[in-house]
Amino acid sequence: MIKLDWSILLGDGGERLIEGAKVTLQLAATSLVLALALGFLFGVVRWLQIRPLKPICWLYVEFSRNTPPLVQILFWYFSATVVLPEWAIVALRDYGFQFVAASFALGVYHSGFVAEIVRGGLNAIPRGQYEAAQAIGFTILQTVGSILMPQLLRIVMPMLTSEAVSLVKNTSLALAIGVTEITYQARYIDVYTFRGVEALLVVTAFYLVTCLAIAGCGSLLQRFLQRNRRMAA
Amino acid sequence: MNRRNLLKALSVSATAGAMAAGTRAAYAQAGSVLDEVKKRGTVRVGVRTEVPGFGIVDDAGKTVGFDVDIASEIANRLGVKIELVPVTAATRVPLLQQGRIDMIVATLTHYRKRDEVIDFSIGYFWTGQKLMVKKTSSIKTLADMAGKRAGTTVGAGVVENLKRAQPAATTQTFEGYPESFLAMQRGLVDAVVADVIILAGLRANAPNPTDYVIVGESLGGGDYGIGLRENDSKWRDIINFTLQDIWRDGAWDKIYGRWIGPGTKLNLEKSEINFSMVLWD
Numbered sequence: 299m300i301k302l303d304w305s306i307l308l309g310d311g312g313e314r315l316i317e318g319a320k321v322t323l324q325l326a327a328t329s330l331v332l333a334l335a336l337g338f339l340f341g342v343v344r345w346l347q348i349r350p351l352k353p354i355c356w357l358y359v360e361f362s363r364n365t366p367p368l369v370q371i372l373f374w375y376f377s378a379t380v381v382l383p384e385w386a387i388v389a390l391r392d393y394g395f396q397f398v399a400a401s402f403a404l405g406v407y408h409s410g411f412v413a414e415i416v417r418g419g420l421n422a423i424p425r426g427q428y429e430a431a432q433a434i435g436f437t438i439l440q441t442v443g444s445i446l447m448p449q450l451l452r453i454v455m456p457m458l459t460s461e462a463v464s465l466v467k468n469t470s471l472a473l474a475i476g477v478t479e480i481t482y483q484a485r486y487i488d489v490y491t492f493r494g495v496e497a498l499l500v501v502t503a504f505y506l507v508t509c510l511a512i513a514g515c516g517s518l519l520q521r522f523l524q525r526n527r528r529m530a531a
Numbered sequence: 532m533n534r535r536n537l538l539k540a541l542s543v544s545a546t547a548g549a550m551a552a553g554t555r556a557a558y559a560q561a562g563s564v565l566d567e568v569k570k571r572g573t574v575r576v577g578v579r580t581e582v583p584g585f586g587i588v589d590d591a592g593k594t595v596g597f598d599v600d601i602a603s604e605i606a607n608r609l610g611v612k613i614e615l616v617p618v619t620a621a622t623r624v625p626l627l628q629q630g631r632i633d634m635i636v637a638t639l640t641h642y643r644k645r646d647e648v649i650d651f652s653i654g655y656f657w658t659g660q661k662l663m664v665k666k667t668s669s670i671k672t673l674a675d676m677a678g679k680r681a682g683t684t685v686g687a688g689v690v691e692n693l694k695r696a697q698p699a700a701t702t703q704t705f706e707g708y709p710e711s712f713l714a715m716q717r718g719l720v721d722a723v724v725a726d727v728i729i730l731a732g733l734r735a736n737a738p739n740p741t742d743y744v745i746v747g748e749s750l751g752g753g754d755y756g757i758g759l760r761e762n763d764s765k766w767r768d769i770i771n772f773t774l775q776d777i778w779r780d781g782a783w784d785k786i787y788g789r790w791i792g793p794g795t796k797l798n799l800e801k802s803e804i805n806f807s808m809v810l811w812d
Contacts, residue, residue: 371616374712376717376719395719482685488624489621490691491645492645495625
């Protein structure tokens with residue numbers, strides 16, 4: 299039986315894991331914000347079916363959903379060097395360019411799913427409400443903001459929660475381009491001590507707790523939205 | 532199922548999993564690996580599949596290289612068949628500990644810290660660790676790396692060595708060596724830092740090998756050893772003796788000539804690597 303030695307988690311090893319946990323949470327937060335922003339934008343625009351934008355939105359959603367997240371991370375990280383001049387790369391890379399590339403890639407990847415969730419949610423709201431709002435002179439923004447959005451959030455919250463959970467798990471892929479998140483730190487500990495099992499157990503627990511916490515928050519939020527609805531009615 | 536029951540079910544299945552893993556490891560450690568291997572008629576060897584010259588998948592889809600030939604030579608002399616198991620820097624040790632492979636012949640550098648977890652054979656190869664940069668780069672020595680960025684791979688021991696030799700340099704790790712090399716070509720890092728032999732391999736496979744130079748003094752590095760399960764001296768003895776036989780009767784030179792020596796892609800004279808094996812009478 300492999301004997302576990304937790305002493306590697308005291309001192310340097312433990313600090314590494316805490317640092318890594320911070321980076322993981324930062325990465326998850328920035329890419330989640332981006333995924334939600336882009337996802338809502340493309341979801342709403344797709345639902346509105348504005349003619350000239352239709353193929354662009356379709357292409358965006360299908361591209362972001364149907365390419366593996368790891369490939370997207372590598373793609374955005376390395377392809378940036380083709381677009382940006384070399385001096386810009388040299389200036390950017392010391393400010394965590396890999397972090398930005400990973401956030402962007404994960405944000406784009408998950409925004410495709412968010413867009414489809416949003417579009418599905420909007421389709422579930424009777425179209426008559428939208429037309430009625432138009433008829434009494436609401437602008438598009440007013441219609442979306444005060445009539446559709448409150449109902450939409452109730453419908454899509456459970457699916458958005460599971461999307462957020464899968465985003466947190468995907469942040470571990472960022473180690474491929476050197477983002478020092480928690481899985482990277484576990485690997486680092488493993489390389490020098492070969493005691494990766496202990497570090498991985500801690501990392502597993504961290505992901506489990508984080509994801510369960512997100513799921514918990516999601517269901518609390520859902521309950522809150524439901525209660526509001528009853529009060530409004 | 533309510534929440535409490537769910538938690539209980541989770542913890543039960545987790546414990547069962549841990550116990551199963553424990554039993555397998557315990558079973559694997561009973562008796563010497565040598566007896567197991569002889570009984571099985573096959574030795575399972577962990578080899579790399581992405582390190583040119585040492586362990587790489589060739590055009591025909593076969594894993595070949597210096598490490599693979601050394602392992603096959605050992606298997607031949609033990610009179611058993613060989614089964615190659617692809618490993619990476621991150622998986623090789625856990626696979627050995629769990630008894631899923633019998634030895635690691637996969638560019639594994641011998642460090643004391645690593646020796647706490649597994650055992651090592653005597654060294655069968657040595658290579659220093661250096662920097663590779665673009666020919667046009669201003670970096671010529673380790674001192675020039677101050678404030679610069681070096682790329683290497685997750686799972687490479689070189690990170691700490693660079694930190695010691697040049698604390699003012701930043702290290703960024705990538706999934707594998709090819710990615711770190713690509714990052715250097717693209718200017719995302721200034722240098723690739725790795726074992727000389729790995730750098731030579733990366734360069735050999737580049738479209739313009741002459742555009743890249745290996746520079747600087749060696750950061751250290753150690754013998755490549757064969758990784759063996761902890762506390763199995765019977766198995767380690769036979770591996771050590773076999774390695775020495777391979778060195779003595781010239782088989783080592785033949786394998787070296789096939790993969791690393793002059794005329795190969797890596798094209799390194801034996802004098803450049805400056806290695807000779809420890810021999811016991």
